Amino acid sequence: MKKILLVAVITVLGFATVNAQGIKFGAKGGLNFASVSGDNTENTDVVTSFNFGVVSEIPISDTFSFQPELMYSGQGYSFNDNTIALSYLNIPLMGKYYVTKGFSVEAGPQVGFLLAAKNEKTDVKDLFNTFDFGVNFGLGYKLDNGLNFGARYNLGLSDINNVENSSGKNKNSVFQISVGYFFF
Template sequence: MKRLLLIAIIACFFSSTAFAQVSFGPKVGANFSKYGYSFKESSDEPEVTFRFGQSVGAVLNLQITSFLAFQPSANISVKGVAHNVNSWNSGQAVYTGYDRVRITYFETPLNLALGIRLGQGQIQVFAGPYLAVAIIGVERWDYEENVNGIREVDKDNKRVKFRNTVSEEDHGDEDVAFYQKPFDYGVNFGLGYKYKHLLFNAGFAMGLANLQPDMSGVEFDPKDYKYSNRTIFITAAWLFGGE
């Protein structure tokens, strides 16, 4: 009986999607992202702020019913984190400057959207998972150290390298700023507005993956230094096809 019920549900889904209105088109957007930290010792967690990044890709709008749509997309999305030091006194020197991390991902959000007609358009509430893989990353910094009026500048940029496990050989690579896991996943949710061929979305993406890699050759537990992506995003898409 349960098997028949499951088959009936699947059949209803595919029969509804067979008659669904399908539209698709390009999508652009902006990200405001940072890392969310959950260290074993909370006092070790750095104070960071959101940094700006862009996203570009394509979205599919599969209108299953008048109020329900499946909206998968494929994006190139820039995330990262910002750290600003306005004036920090170590007791021996005063430090000022900034640090920026920029990670570019290939990302696939898979959202379901519930819509209610509002005026000539439709306001939507959407939610769903996302999967992402890091393509390239870089960290750049510019700090000034002031010791009794003598100033020294530390300014550079180095690449971020992606590893699930950092080997002993990797530890000595001076061209790498730091290591991070390549795969990310999490959940999206937010609000949207669809008007004719235009689709606007604003939401929050909460990463669930611990981006801290394991390290061989040393006593290290990635769970003690967990960090994940946190992103506020806005997007706009132009849809072709459909009604």
């Protein structure tokens, strides 16, 4: 897992050594509205948390870009007034298609590494898988001054439960809004 994380960090940040015209680096942050989908989730509620991290945008053509990110993401769910708070280090690898100047649609895979899991103040990390995989879909708008806005949905594809003989499978389900800025 450490090797995967190292490769991901190099992928996201390693382009700093490349002196290619048009590559942008920045930061972003925003709100998450998270829950779980799957078996026995009809009584779960959404929890609100935050996300923040670093991004890079690498133009491939006039209308298509590759945007790797390294993001902290607060996720989880609530049931019967009991909140499960999940903290992830996520690595989205987004393809962005610019429909018009500034406005883009985006999609791409995401890998996540569970950093912490708490039920109120109790550590429950052992009940959850440490690796998560999903796919993102979203919209973005970038101003000429580097300020950008985004809305994204993360559809979890892997079971987050790590409980033997579990009666069901649960997957992350996260809607995100964010504001960012490209520095250069």
